[in-house]
Amino acid sequence: MKVETSAALFALLSVASARPDAVRLFRKTHTPIGASAKFRREVPQEHSHEKFLRGVGQALNLNNVDQVQDPVFALLGNKAAAQGAGQVQDLDCLQQRVADQAFTNAKAANDVEGMTNALIFRALERNTGSVGLASVLCTETAKNPEIAAIQQHQDPASEGAAELNKQITLDLAVQLASIGADPQLALQSGTFAPGQAGDQTGAGNTCDDADDAEGCIFTQNLLVEDATAEEIDAAVAAAGGNANAGNGNADDTADDAEDDGCEADDGSADDTANDDAGNAADDAEDDECEADNGSADDASNDDANNNNNAGGNANNGADNSNNGGTATTGVNVNAFTGSVGSAPVPVISSTADKPFSVNGAEFLNQGAAIQRACDVQKNACANAANGGDKTISVADCDAQQQQCVAQNGKKRRQSVDTGDCGSPAISFGQQQDRGSEEAFAPVNSADFNHGSALKPAVITDFICSQLKSKCGASEATVAQCEEGAQAADSLEGQAAADAFNAALGV
Structure with a gap:
């Protein structure tokens, strides 16, 4: 010094x-x-x-x-x-x-x-x-x-x-x-x-x-x-x-x-940070979603993606991901197959109280679990890039993470059955019935006719009830809607709208 x-x-x-x-x-x-x-x-x-x-x-x-x-x-x-x-x-x-x-x-x-x-x-x-x-x-x-x-x-x-x-x-x-x-x-x-x-x-x-x-x-x-x-x-x-x-x-x-805190997002938060140091900043964000059971094993599942031995950690991270999938009873619902710098991380769907798991971390919402899996893969990829793998760059890892989120979102959109209704998406911002005050409202007012509200739950609960009663949507879609409503209820502003829409893939 x-x-x-x-x-x-x-x-x-x-x-x-x-x-x-x-x-x-x-x-x-x-x-x-x-x-x-x-x-x-x-x-x-x-x-x-x-x-x-x-x-x-x-x-x-x-x-x-x-x-x-x-x-x-x-x-x-x-x-x-x-x-x-x-x-x-x-x-x-x-x-x-x-x-x-x-x-x-x-x-x-x-x-x-x-x-x-x-x-x-x-x-x-x-x-x-x-x-x-x-x-x-x-x-x-x-x-x-x-x-x-x-x-x-x-x-x-x-x-x-x-x-x-x-x-x-x-x-x-x-x-x-x-x-x-x-x-x-x-x-x-x-x-x-x-x-x-x-x-x-x-x-x-x-x-x-x-x-x-x-x-x-x-x-x-x-x-x-x-x-x-x-x-x-x-x-x-x-x-x-x-x-x-x-x-x-x-x-x-x-x-x-x-x-x-485990709502799905579009990865945009990652773009605001410099990822060149193994995306360590993202780890804090990602680990909001970890199972809170206090076990050292849970912590160590993520460790391979966040220490100085970067050269070997990408393989370790990939191995942990695969082991997490085979050791857990259930079905892998991660639709992404890209493997730049690291294998895709399984998202296991089961009948547990928290039905989705990623490397031992459990989630209520599929969207949050998918986001976690995509981020874990990105961190392993970035560690490989920072560890000397000249065939890839951190930018490649960022792009792959966004592809992972997008591909899973597309799969969910294709599976959304809203019955006789159109898009259940919500928006946040200035609404026609509220002047300059920002609020939440349905995007599709023809099928979901409701005035704007300051709390997201007012709008999301209405949409979910309409999907079930008026629209005749599938049970899976109603469940996704309720997942999104729960995620949005803990957030504010655009983040709440994004979480709800991401859960439904809209």
């Missing part, structure tokens, strides 16, 4: 306290300047895990009670952090306060990905004054016990850092498992290789790129993992798989997120 001297950076941060839009300028333009320092700190690394920084920012902004200008300030030293800390007085606790509020907001929205980002953000290393200097710990107690169970990584050159950072990663894994996320994501909270302790020139192994959406520590292969996948599994198993620091509602939250 290097010592940076930057009067220009200090000026930018000072402006940011008066102008929130200046934070965006800071995130885009700050670079090391010359030696006329106003203050000294480590080489900038606050953007090294950029995907988690952006993710926690989205969750924080749902209700930013402390008016923190940007989560990036929480990863700076106190002098710089003060310029964007909002109402937070204890700067040693700014990182925890940001993570805690982001987690609270995401939990209220049943957003497992948002909670995941908050947990990982809490564990990220914070900048200090020199190589080997540990950051000060927060002495406040977080509102959320999941956040309270975690502290930030310390400079890897500081005393005892290897053992401490490993424990932080294992603690983080347990909390990730407690909310239904993939505990292996804890490995991505790790930091860089250690520099020379006390080196005021700061020659280190850091990076800092606000424009790298994935995070330069991942795209430049600078991440040093603190534990092995097996150690993660063991820690989660020892904690009971669903352990947290005492939140009695955590299991319910995880279950709600599993059932409600």
